[in-house]
Amino acid sequence: MPRIRFESVEKCYGSVQVLPPFDLTFEDGEFTVLVGPSGCGKSTTLRMLAGLEDLTSGEIWFDDTPISHLEPKDRDIAMVFQDYALYPHMNIARNMSFALRLQKVPKKVIDEKVARVAEMLGIQDLLARKPGELSGGQRQRVAMGRALVRDAATFLFDEPLSNLDAKLRGKMRTELAEMRNSLDKNMVYVTHDQVEAMTLGDRIVVMANGLVQQEGSAEDLFKTPANRFVAGFIGSPTMNFLDADLVEADGRLFARGDGFDLALADDLARRLDKAARRRVIIGIRPSCFRPAGAEGAAGSTIDLGVKVSEYLGAQSILVTTCGARDLLVELESSSRVDRGKVMTFAVAPQDIMVFDNETEVRL
């Protein structure tokens, strides 16, 4: 299985540059997720890897072999498409065996492989049917099966779960996670869904506006986002951002703004340069607010007026106001909340992230 390396790969459509030159490496045997909002270039990146799109400049390497001039069929890849891309006129068995039949693999071997993969995916009863006769979830499995039968070195997934309903998506996600562990293959998975990215990826590459924003494990991205975009994209509900001034008082650094005055962690204060009254953006995850006085609540307090309370079962999401801004707060549902009430929350200093208000880089 090759190590895949993008070297200053650039993509333009006519005069529009959709992907400025970038480098990216997919390690051998790794499950990498490319995640980002639509239009960020993640699908284009995958399609260039597959050979469905040409590179404008740069090179893609499989170990030490340049492959950008190779046809898709010569790259030893299998791909699962968002709309499944099954061949409508072939039955499921023939859909799955198409690549092998083109390679003139003996019929007996083909039958064995198809039967084995079909059993693994639980679609052995569907083999004689046409794709049109299947439900969305079944088609998804067949698409997966068609890729698996190939036994290719690299698997590419282009938003494979986004056409499924929420429940089925959750189920398929679990199955994919299981499959990932049993297959020792390079897998590159594109999605716009950060939950999929977090649950599946060994390594996650966050992209926006054609640029790689950050790569790392789910934990890295969640705990130490490189910039405001990653912080806001990873995690649900999304992080709250507030404009603030840095103010020094009593030997500690505070972020002060419309309706709040929050102490920052000491190590963070040491990292920030001493210039007081500097404009920054602070980020606080909804889950980092604790009702003041509750067990484990520490740090500065902030008063928030509850505008809407969304009950989700185990948690409630509160939409609250802080000065002129809305803030999301996630609470355990055991603490009942009435609309219109003003509540006091504590925010631990280490839960507050600070971003430069111009470059949006985390400080």
Next chain:
Amino acid sequence: MTSAGMKRMTPYMFLAPAAAIMAVGLLYPIGYMVYASFLDWNPSQLISEAEGVGLRNYASLLGDASFLESTAVTLKFSTIVVVTEMVVGVGLALLLDRNIRGVSVLRTIFILPMMIAPIVVGLMWRYMYHPSVGIFNQTLKGWGLEPVPWLSDADWALASIIIADIWQWTPFIFILALAALQSLPRSALEAARIDGASGWQQIVHIKLPLMMPVLVVTGLLRLIDSFKVLEVILVMTNGGPGLSTEILSLRIARTASEFRELGVAAAMSNYLLLILLALTVIMFVYNKVVDAREAAVRQAAEEA
């Protein structure tokens, strides 16, 4: 009228003008033609003076060598032009279904012949086939080759009208095939590329099978049309030399105007009508079968 009754009648009232035109313009002439085919009718007679002869016109036609010859010419002509046009038209569509510079200009040029009036096409080709000043023989002469008797030799004449028809009607197949190609699911073709299909294998295993419903209907439409061809051949050869290019519609026209046998001409028209009807029925049945199959598939998907 009650408002409910009014509501029920509304669609029929909207249909009425069209239905009336259909009845006057289509059903009446066909009925007239069927009636006339049972008469021994000369154009100088009123239809009421014509003598009824039962099925004699139909029976005598079956033993009429010229009519059978015409039918054979028509079948030969139609088979050759439709098969060639399908192969060339679909082939061109497969070649031009890509994004290269100037493709839209090429496509427009390719469909031009279809837009020219048939009479003009006939005249144009007649000049090009002209034995001494036509461009073909001029060119052959320029290369030092023998001139070809394009329209004056029986074998060449049929080939010549076939070439002209192919020139005129291949674009029809081409644009329909191109439309079918461009409506194919892109991702299925991409999946085929990744599955290792070469360009040729994509055509054979994916593109052609998926285009088939459109191609079958296109072919049948073209076949029906080719049975009715008249103007181009009338202008180019008028059926000659001998009966070598006398297709059925030409034979019918001559029977009516030259031989002054309206009853026989009507009977011939009805034979032609029967052939066309059969083709049309095949086309409808094919469409029905395709629709039914798709409905069954959808049904199964909903149950799945």
